[in-house]
Amino acid sequence: MKLYNFPWGPYPRRVALYLAEKGITDIEQIEVEFPHQPELWPENFLFKLNPAHSLPVLDTGNGMLIGQSIAILEYLEERYPFPNMLGETSEDRARTRELVAIFDEATSFFGLWARQGSRVNAERHTPSAEAALIGAERFASKLRVGEAKFVGPFMNGSRHTIADCVAMALIEFVDQFYGVPVPADCPKLADWYLRLSNSATIRSPRYPQEMLSLAYGLPEQTQIFL
Template identity: 30%
Template sequence: MITLIDFFRSGTSHRTRIALHLKGLSFEHRTVDLRSMQHKTKEFLAINPQGLVPALIVNGQILTQSVAILEWLEEAYPFPSLLPKDPLERAHVRALMGVAACDMHPLGNLRVLQSLKADHEQSDAQTAAFGKRWYVYGFEALEALCSRGPQGSWLWGDTPTLADACVIPQLYAGVARYHIPISDYPHLARSYANASSHPAFIAAHPDNQPDAV
């Protein structure tokens, strides 16, 4: 039995949903609404002491940190594989995951942007410009890295990998929140377009979640 605790608009929840759907796993959904600070309640902090979504409950064990969850999913459910067979290829896919998960996502996260406003007196416009800058750097880096890899329908070759699971939510946020023109990044645009018609990515999309309003 798998329970995902998430929020529709959260990029880390989005990447976890993509991987769960790509693996074809059925799971129960529980929402923690970040807008009403449900992630800071005693009840949720008992689940994740960091007060961050997502969390995955697997047979009573609580998993946190989305990349750890993705890696667990790949190990526990190897088929369909979301990593290439070759160790060097895997390292390339994990580098793309790292750009999205370590270098882009944290700098646009709610608590970071809230701290810029509350502790450093930044306006909404300054905060948005700050977030956008790191996303643009991320888009540029991802595009350059993908151009070195196997060309196909997805970021790294012809099947979706954990890189697509991590990167697509950041592309979505970059386009929707910061209006970054995805067409300037052909490799990213191709994977983004494929995701828009792929059942697992559609099922995982923020707009298609029960808590989306």
């Protein structure tokens, strides 16, 4: 199998965290330049990989390309069932998937805030303060749902699941790249984030310095404080 990825984006990072936690080392990792510069790629390279032009993409080695991070996590969970990172019972798996969906939605709404409000995206989008505010408010409300559904000590109880990978990839990115702290009314998430940040399998990715210096301080740039 081959994984096309880059190290620091919130969607790619989900898979990187999963591989590290699971101890999977036999998937070839191919690092792709980001931001995407299609003119630098071999002809149609990423389009062939994924019509959405997004990363990560998993080449399963048997004729299939998977271009959605959650589908990749679930696929890998079937190929590498131990240790189980989805859940033992139907209820357990449903809870993990529910948490995954909550933090996936939060990631999309955060993307709206960042795309419409951050200096780092100014070349790609005409900023809209109104859209940025909608994104920020919806992002915060999804985190509150995550707080209410959090089981502890991990997202879904006593073991690390794919929900921890999806949530961690988001919270870490939002904090480290954009300078957005966990909202004060989500103390369980804040505590979980602190604990996991210090665990052996989670080492912060290196962010491109030039982009980081533009991105950092999103609340101040948009005057939206959660």
